[in-house]
Amino acid sequence: MPSLESRVSALGPWFHNLRLGADATIQTAPDHPLGDFPANFWQFFKHCVPDDLSGQSVLDIGCNGGFYSFELKRRGAARVLGVDHDPVYLNQARFAREQLQLDVEFMQGDVYDIDRVVGGQRFDTVLFLGVLYHLRHPLYALEKVASLVGQRLVFQSMERGSWDVAEFAADYPFSERDVFFDERFPRMYYVEHAYAGDGTNWWIPNPACSQALLRSVGLRIVDHPCHEVYVCEPRAATS
Numbered sequence: 403m404p405s406l407e408s409r410v411s412a413l414g415p416w417f418h419n420l421r422l423g424a425d426a427t428i429q430t431a432p433d434h435p436l437g438d439f440p441a442n443f444w445q446f447f448k449h450c451v452p453d454d455l456s457g458q459s460v461l462d463i464g465c466n467g468g469f470y471s472f473e474l475k476r477r478g479a480a481r482v483l484g485v486d487h488d489p490v491y492l493n494q495a496r497f498a499r500e501q502l503q504l505d506v507e508f509m510q511g512d513v514y515d516i517d518r519v520v521g522g523q524r525f526d527t528v529l530f531l532g533v534l535y536h537l538r539h540p541l542y543a544l545e546k547v548a549s550l551v552g553q554r555l556v557f558q559s560m561e562r563g564s565w566d567v568a569e570f571a572a573d574y575p576f577s578e579r580d581v582f583f584d585e586r587f588p589r590m591y592y593v594e595h596a597y598a599g600d601g602t603n604w605w606i607p608n609p610a611c612s613q614a615l616l617r618s619v620g621l622r623i624v625d626h627p628c629h630e631v632y633v634c635e636p637r638a639a640t641s
């Protein structure tokens with residue numbers, strides 16, 4: 403039987419640094435350029451999800467190696483479903499599940515088709531982290547994601563441009579041009595070729611745009627614990 407290290411290595415490269423093995427000392431991505439990722443990032447927003455998820459359902463869209471799925475299963479969620487379109491990452495997630503002995507479901511599926519993949523069912527908590535900017539059709543996907551949110555969506559997107567967010571009018575005359583030079587106006591930067599060496603980075607919103615997109619798919623932003631992360635509720639449930 404090959405060692406755990408060699409099995410981890412054969413499944414790589416990993417994007418999620420998971421800790422496996424009896425004493426949790428085998429790391430799947432110890433040399434990740436972002437450090438101990440995503441554990442280091444999760445520290446900034448883990449308090450936004452209840453510590454006790456007993457009886458609740460979780461959908462993790464773009465689950466990758468399953469880091470967040472495993473974290474929420476450890477909080478007692480009754481059902482955790484991770485979906486990703488990449489079979490390489492799903493193999494990693496399934497391997498980690500076996501090692502961690504956590505009862506998480508992993509399914510191959512595309513966010514554009516996510517309503518059909520999950521049978522139209524809503525989930526108490528939906529995670530949509532690190533996926534939006536990888537999509538050529540982000541608003542179409544976000545509408546589908548929003549339709550599945552029972553209690554809360556935890557959303558993250560890479561953001562670029564101005565950090566400042568301002569109030570803008572609901573409408574402007576056709577002659578108004580200056581507002582489009584205001585870098586606080588919602589903007590999405592289109593990446594024709596690649597960004598950070600990644601040709602799947604297509605659309606990068608500024609913070610104002612992330613927030614406007616979330617509102618426009620029927621969500622209310624209830625928390626913004628750190629740059630790029632938003633916690634949202636369905637607007638109908640809160641207004």
Ligand SMILES: C[S@@+](CC[C@H](N)C(=O)[O-])C[C@H]1O[C@@H](n2cnc3c(N)ncnc32)[C@H](O)[C@@H]1O
Nearest residue numbers: 440464466486487488511512513531532533536
């Ligand atoms: C940057 S990683 C983010 C992983 C994880 N959610 C996180 O925040 O650490 C993007 C993930 O989204 C997945 N993904 C990209 N496009 C997708 C799509 N159209 N449908 C489903 N998953 C997708 C990728 O395979 C990858 O696992």
